Amino acid sequence: MPDGLDLRHPVAVPDKPALEGLEDKWTGRWEASGLYRFDRSRPRHQVYAIDTPPPTVSGSLHVGHVFSYTHTDLVARFHRMRGKAVFYPMGWDDNGLPTERRVQNYFGVRCDPSLPYDPAFTPPEKPGKHPVAVSRPNFIELCARLTAEDEQAFERLWRHLGLSIDWSMTYATIDRRSQRASQRSFLRLLGRGAAYQVEAPTLWDVDFRTAVAQAELEDREQPGAYHCIRFARPDGGFVEIETTRPELIPACVALVAHPGDERYRPLFGTEVVTPLFGARVPVHGHALADPEKGSGVAMICTFGDLTDVVWWRELSLPVRAVIQENGALRPIRWGEAGWETTDSEKAQRYYDQLAGQSAFKARGRIVELLRESGDLVGEPRPITHAVKFYEKGDRALEIITSRQWFIRTMEHREALLARGRELVWHPSYMRVRFENWINGLAGDWCISRQRFFGVPFPVWYRVRGDGTVDHDSRLVPDESLLPVDPSTDVPEGYRADQRDRPGGFTGDPDVMDTWATSSLTPQIAGGWEEDPDLFARVFPMDLRPQAHDIIRTWLFTSVLRSELEHGSLPWKNAAISGFVLDPDRKKMSKSRGNVVTPLGLLQEHGSDGVRYWAASGRPGTDTAFDTGQMRVGRRLAIKLLNASRFVLTRREPRGPCTVSVDRGLLTTLARLVEESTRDLEDYNYTRVLERTESFFWSFCDDYLELVKGRRYGDQGPERAASANAALLTALDVQLRLFAPFLPFATEEVWSWWQEGSVHASRWPEAASVLAACTPREEDARGVAALRFASLVLGAIRKKKSEEQRPLKTPVTRAVIHAPEQELELLPEVEQDLRAAGLIQGVETRPAEALRVDVELAASPQGESRP
């Protein structure tokens, strides 16, 4: 406390303090003063670095964002007050499919990577009927233009919410810095053989026409049907299989049953013939076949599901692919190599009725054909079953053989599990999800996407003399040239006119999965390889905050990339936030149409009020959307303004805390400070707010009432000085404890009184709280005295309330029944009690438990109550 300052500079405490306008007032001043700027002169051990989740820009922020980003800010503010230089950047995730879709619709364009860049291009005023084809660089420009507007709106919201972000360090996942990091990491993985390209069966979305990764799958319950189909055996008999995808019969390459299944064992090594198409396929045994499922024998197609891929690979089967990239059955010449049949004319006649149709339509048609030919046994039996979908897609995934880039993952599973144990999870049980995911991985991570708005692969291929692409003959740029776009940039040693020409080169047409870039956010934000000084000060970071739904994507891939690139974790802690649930206990999301506009909430309840609600959500716990809690938070903030006004309007005389209840108050507060520090170190911000709030209300309701008269001098200047010192110390400490939660109200109060910002002040310590006391130590007797006085005062209030009398009604006689050791405390508090309760006479009686008999003065004249 700046002693003496107050007399020369009268306190600027407003008569009617209010929350309105505090957000605008303080966000502006904070920005102007550079309060939240990262101090990059500080060594690593004095830095607290946060790997902020970059929100997807091509949408709008919702209350779930406000919720979880507040949690991170609480932690950031705490560590800043603990003296750390907090590295707290913001990123924008503008890379990827959501942005692409939005730009296509907004401008009426479509990306054609084969077109050259047109510097003069301007999009149509309004999207036309037919999309305009633009080059990839032009398309990316449009993406950047649209996302820039959104990013400004997001930034305004985050500032209004009071996030203590250093806005000078903002990045976007499509900006040049991110592209460089992403391409550099890719080239290094490629150089070490940790990234590879292969033509293989891949999960494929037929609408987006791109490969997708395992992490982007979700199961959806879909109606389907079991079809019992017979395959002809060489001995004239039949084998019956059950399938939900009869349209894949032309893609059938084998049947499979469990090796121990006596029913089918005689068939192993023999061939059967597919219905309609007459293809000879072998019957194999494989442990994955489940005798309990269907008829116990399954049809292996290339490819119906992931199990087919396993069987196909392990049994070394050929490929008969029928599904095309767009999901339709492709044309096939039966009888040609790979499509051998016992009757090519018949096979062709049947197949021609399916070719070109979607899988769904072909299924309907082939059922008719099978029924006619007598190969359908019985009728299809409708079922509901889980089918794999791309999480952003509308049609079931197919598995299509295509050339894709992968990052080796499977061989690192044990190392990643070990990293997961090294990471400190908040809450700890979230680690199980990480382990579940790793244990369930089916293959390496496919990172290439057949899309446009993303980071391109920095790779070209030589084109052979015959015009075919030699994918094994790769050309890669020097790292110093990154980022490159192989669709417009030319590899070293070639001219632009050799593009796509025999003897020339061609660019890799794909872009990286958005997670292939997002998984590098610690490296991007930390200036990996571009600002080694900064990187050394912030990496590995301290905290990754994120939601639990993206443990398998963002968290997992980040750990993987850091393991591959640095051989370390990217951060020490992972704080996993829950979801916001609507009153029906469902996750709040845009698609459910129940999302509330965040800015409206902030304006109605105040940012401090909304933050109060958010802080009630513990790490990992889903939290109900509750405007009632926001109102409570708003009320707390207002109360803080008013109580502070009361404390600050009378600050002299001031001296050491010698009075018992004053020392008791500060002792309790010192204990609260210790607990709060421990809890916040452990990311348990919710408990800190609860306890601080609880302390604050009893400070207002009991302590302030008790000492009101004394601090005005009723008991002489020395006892007033003790009260004032306790009040000012308690206010000072409570403001600091509340500062992370209620940054606006606490800063406002601080400005009435102190120099600088409360957010730049030091987090309190127990010793400094007790420093106002004489002697400077805990006072257990004072704690008991304060508690005793509060209980007596409460009993008197209760009597007045029960009698429906004004609180200013005098108490003619109060008889306090209590155990001896409590009655001994009375002299310490009697004068305060008499003043606060308007008590005229006090008597004591020994008793087992505390009870107060209260006699009230007769009603004043003129007052009459029913």
Add this chain to the structure above:
RNA sequence: GGGCGGUUAGCUCAGUGGUAGAGUACCGGUCUUACACACCGGCUGUCACAGGUUCGAAUCCUGUACCGCCCACCA
């Protein structure tokens, strides 16, 4: 099918072996010189269910039900 979390007052949630709590809602009262955007008081419970351990269980153990979520090779 495997796993994780949850089930406490009408609602939102604290409470990890010792007399069931807070806020909110509801009811009633009070203009009390910081605050009526306030204050004071009151009411509210088979701690999901069933067993077990213990002097004692909301709390520990076993099982069950329901809710939410994660994962899975779902023919």
